[in-house]
Amino acid sequence: xxxxxxxxxxxxxxxxxxxxxxxxxxxxxxxxxxxxxxxxxxxxxxxxxxxxxxxxxxxxxxxxxxxxxxxxxxxxxxxxxxxxxxxxxxxxxxxxxxxxxxxxxxxxxxxxxxxxxxxxxxxxxxxxxxxxxxxxxxxxxxxxxxxxxxxxxxxxxxxxxxxxxxxxxxxxxxxxxxxxxxxxxxxxxxxxxxxxxxxxxxxxxxxxxxxxxxxxxxxxxxxxxxxxxxxxxxxxxxxxxxxxxxxxxxxxxxxxxxxxxxxxxxxxxxxxxxxxxxxxxxxxxxxxxxxxxxxxxxxxxxxxxxxxxxxxxxxxxxxxxxxxxxxxxxxxxxxxxxxxxxxxxxxxxxxxxxxxxxxxxxxxxxxxxxxxxxxxxxxxxxxxxxxxxxxxxxxxxxxxxxxxxxxxxxxxxxxxxxxxxxxxxxxxxxxxxxxxxxxxxxxxxxxxxxxxxxxxxxxxxxxxx
Amino acid sequence: xxxxxxxxxxxxxxxxxxxxxxxxxxxxxxxxxxxxxxxxxxxxxxxxxxxxxxxxxxxxxxxxxxxxxxxxxxxxxxxxxxxxxxxxxxxxxxxxxxxxxxxxxxxxxxxxxxxxxxxxxxxxxxxxxxxxxxxxxxxxxxxxxxxxxxxxxxxxxxxxxxxxxxxxxxxxxxxxxxxxxxxxxxxxxxxxxxxxxxxxxxxxxxxxxxxxxxxxxxxxxx
Numbered sequence: 001x002x003x004x005x006x007x008x009x010x011x012x013x014x015x016x017x018x019x020x021x022x023x024x025x026x027x028x029x030x031x032x033x034x035x036x037x038x039x040x041x042x043x044x045x046x047x048x049x050x051x052x053x054x055x056x057x058x059x060x061x062x063x064x065x066x067x068x069x070x071x072x073x074x075x076x077x078x079x080x081x082x083x084x085x086x087x088x089x090x091x092x093x094x095x096x097x098x099x100x101x102x103x104x105x106x107x108x109x110x111x112x113x114x115x116x117x118x119x120x121x122x123x124x125x126x127x128x129x130x131x132x133x134x135x136x137x138x139x140x141x142x143x144x145x146x147x148x149x150x151x152x153x154x155x156x157x158x159x160x161x162x163x164x165x166x167x168x169x170x171x172x173x174x175x176x177x178x179x180x181x182x183x184x185x186x187x188x189x190x191x192x193x194x195x196x197x198x199x200x201x202x203x204x205x206x207x208x209x210x211x212x213x214x215x216x217x218x219x220x221x222x223x224x225x226x227x228x229x230x231x232x233x234x235x236x237x238x239x240x241x242x243x244x245x246x247x248x249x250x251x252x253x254x255x256x257x258x259x260x261x262x263x264x265x266x267x268x269x270x271x272x273x274x275x276x277x278x279x280x281x282x283x284x285x286x287x288x289x290x291x292x293x294x295x296x297x298x299x300x301x302x303x304x305x306x307x308x309x310x311x312x313x314x315x316x317x318x319x320x321x322x323x324x325x326x327x328x329x330x331x332x333x334x335x336x337x338x339x340x341x342x343x344x345x346x347x348x349x350x351x352x353x354x355x356x357x358x359x360x361x362x363x364x365x366x367x368x369x370x371x372x373x374x375x376x377x378x379x380x381x382x383x384x385x386x387x388x389x390x391x392x393x394x395x396x397x398x399x400x401x402x403x404x405x406x407x408x409x410x411x412x413x414x415x416x417x418x419x420x421x422x423x424x425x426x427x428x429x430x431x432x433x434x435x436x437x438x439x440x441x442x443x444x445x446x447x448x449x450x451x452x453x454x455x456x457x458x459x460x461x462x463x464x465x
Numbered sequence: 466x467x468x469x470x471x472x473x474x475x476x477x478x479x480x481x482x483x484x485x486x487x488x489x490x491x492x493x494x495x496x497x498x499x500x501x502x503x504x505x506x507x508x509x510x511x512x513x514x515x516x517x518x519x520x521x522x523x524x525x526x527x528x529x530x531x532x533x534x535x536x537x538x539x540x541x542x543x544x545x546x547x548x549x550x551x552x553x554x555x556x557x558x559x560x561x562x563x564x565x566x567x568x569x570x571x572x573x574x575x576x577x578x579x580x581x582x583x584x585x586x587x588x589x590x591x592x593x594x595x596x597x598x599x600x601x602x603x604x605x606x607x608x609x610x611x612x613x614x615x616x617x618x619x620x621x622x623x624x625x626x627x628x629x630x631x632x633x634x635x636x637x638x639x640x641x642x643x644x645x646x647x648x649x650x651x652x653x654x655x656x657x658x659x660x661x662x663x664x665x666x667x668x669x670x671x672x673x674x675x676x677x678x679x680x681x682x683x684x685x686x687x
Binding site: 235236238239241242243244245246247249250253254259262263266269270273400 | 480483
């Protein structure tokens, strides 16, 4: 049942009908009882009257009277009969009474004689073995009860359609604020996310409005982030495209083969930069929309860190950087992060460490498994990040002053997003020997039910690389 | 003409330097605000090309500081910020022109030329001194009907001299307009170029003012 109106109409009509039937039954019962009492009293009275006549000796004249109805009587007269029995012999009768005794007992009783139901009052006259039976056809009682009940209730029955109509009107009126609200929301465009005014709506709808307003606020926030993201992305792509265009134009205009090949080389580097930027942006936007996939994710930090160190060994060697790693053997160090996200996180941090460490420097990767947590520490011998910049470096596209290494400023933004999604703690600290940066990442161990089968983890590792 | 490029991006800065060099300009390049300010203090530049998103002091802050110090060279902002508000802020801070990345090198050159022209007080790209005519757009020189063939350095010297015709141009300013930081200046290089110019134009058009510099004579006495 999807329509509130139909639902209310039906249930109210049903309730109304049930109540009506109950009233009718009670009325039937009551009036039946009262009519019965009245008629029984009438029977008893008639019996008393007949007894007086009988004792006066006048009954034979009554018994002999014609049995036709008088025109000044009442149609119900024929329904009343009586018999006078003396010592088993029918002395006299009146009305539609049969020839057999109407009853075998004195007092009130219900009798069926032939096809007729009788209400009988047997009354001994006091003389020996003389009984008067006064009887009334039961049909008349029923007719009277039906008549009384139905005539009393008929107007109410007739008013049923009117009542349903009135209920319908009342429901429509009651639902008016809802349809007004629906119209107001329906007319909004996708950009109109201002909260709905909850002051003038009925209290029943207010929770709905509050919920809707909450949703719209969240939507507005998400849209805003999206808009900023698009603006930032298009802004950040302008520089690589300017590089590409400039060097393409230089190559086009140049007659010097050496100058041309140098320009083409820089053009290719510009294309690489744009490609890297786009890839980073894609990772970020995918992370943005995949919040729900982080549940039950699990991966081995030990494996991932080993893999990352192996991958970056070449880059480190090219800068003569010593890439040390302290990773425990024989322990997987499972963490509640999806394998793809974990390798991006570790990879980005290691990339940064190597990038900002001068030639001949040192980068150390340490994984330690504790009771509740798994810890990743990455320490470099670069310039470090001043304390006041340590929050901002996680912002998209933010690059601290004096940065000479190329980069889009997205690596740490991606790291932060992954941390947020997976409930991972990250902190930038001074390196322990005073120079360089120490990145400390604190992972929670995954819940026991999401620990994968042995081997599954490794297969993920390979496909995600 | 000598241009100062302030651009932190290594690939783009190199491209600007090479591209403007192809157009015959002397382009020097610094990566951030402080060296730019220093360069302007010690040397003469005709136009500055300024990126806004610089590390450390922002381009806009540098622009305001320069204008506050009374440095009035034409400045063209070259930036990725394409919002109207950014353009307005840049121009209001004292920039003379605003170009959004990515850009066309030819357009950048043309805008730089226009800025330099206005700076010298000319509205047209043609410099005229008697029978001598310089087209600063195409960097061509004609004497009467006769086109002259000049080397880039000779052209740069002549353009500076003709733009300041009948006035003495100090030697240092001529050198600044002709030699960038990448050029190795031999002690007598300028004399060699002046000598060549005299041969092509006639002896009496460029006079030596001893100890000061040179003067271009627009109407030589017969």
